Amino acid sequence: MKCLTILISLFGIRLLGQSLTSSFTNSATTTIPDGNPVGVIEQFVVSGVSGGITNVTVQLDITGGFNGDLYAYLVDPAGDLAVLLNRVGVTSGNPFGYSDAGFNITLTAAGNDIHTYQTVLNPGGGQLTGTWAVDGRNINPQSSPSLFGNASTEQGLNIYQGLDGGSLNGTWTLFIADLVAGGGNPTLQNAVLSILTVPEPSSISLVVAGGLLMWITIRKKMFGISKRIS
Numbered sequence: 001m002k003c004l005t006i007l008i009s010l011f012g013i014r015l016l017g018q019s020l021t022s023s024f025t026n027s028a029t030t031t032i033p034d035g036n037p038v039g040v041i042e043q044f045v046v047s048g049v050s051g052g053i054t055n056v057t058v059q060l061d062i063t064g065g066f067n068g069d070l071y072a073y074l075v076d077p078a079g080d081l082a083v084l085l086n087r088v089g090v091t092s093g094n095p096f097g098y099s100d101a102g103f104n105i106t107l108t109a110a111g112n113d114i115h116t117y118q119t120v121l122n123p124g125g126g127q128l129t130g131t132w133a134v135d136g137r138n139i140n141p142q143s144s145p146s147l148f149g150n151a152s153t154e155q156g157l158n159i160y161q162g163l164d165g166g167s168l169n170g171t172w173t174l175f176i177a178d179l180v181a182g183g184g185n186p187t188l189q190n191a192v193l194s195i196l197t198v199p200e201p202s203s204i205s206l207v208v209a210g211g212l213l214m215w216i217t218i219r220k221k222m223f224g225i226s227k228r229i230s
Helices: 001-016 114-119 203-229
Strands: 020-026 037-044 052-063 069-075 081-086 102-113 128-134 172-177 187-198
Touching: 020 037, 037 187, 052 069, 052 081, 081 114, 102 114, 114 128, 172 187
Parallel strands: 102 128
Antiparallel strands: 020 187, 037 172, 052 102, 052 187, 069 081, 069 172
């Protein structure tokens, strides 16, 4: 009976806590002007999201340019800002950042830091690929290179975790700029915003879980009566 109770409990947890992913795509090919802080703005119109946010990811496909010139952030409808890229590779020993051309990456709240990606993977001058933690350095991208090494990385996609998904329905804004002249014009080929949630229990799930618990209680009582009779 104890094993059965554990099994039913686990079933109830799975039934009530199954996660859902909502994805929103902006596939307009856009040239990012070289050396222009005005940059480009892309928007995602998010709807139908509910439940607690467990993760937010951003996929970026950018071709060409000079990666160390790029600065990008994401803003939700409430104005919460996550820094996606902030002059990757810029340090006191490398004031220009990484010279590779483009990204085809997924950015998440945790993992290897995109700012120092060449310590993990060197794309040899081409597009960087893979899954990476966002930069998260909420400092002026034109700051002295020496400040990037010790800058906090807390302004990442983790700021959305635990929020109510319903509050995130609306227009999200992706901003990308090439801040240093030279290196050519990068091009944003595609961007995808994905929001992972654990939805609130539905009435059907609650009825099923309640029925299972009632059945367990009745079985326990019947088992106790049969033991006393015997």
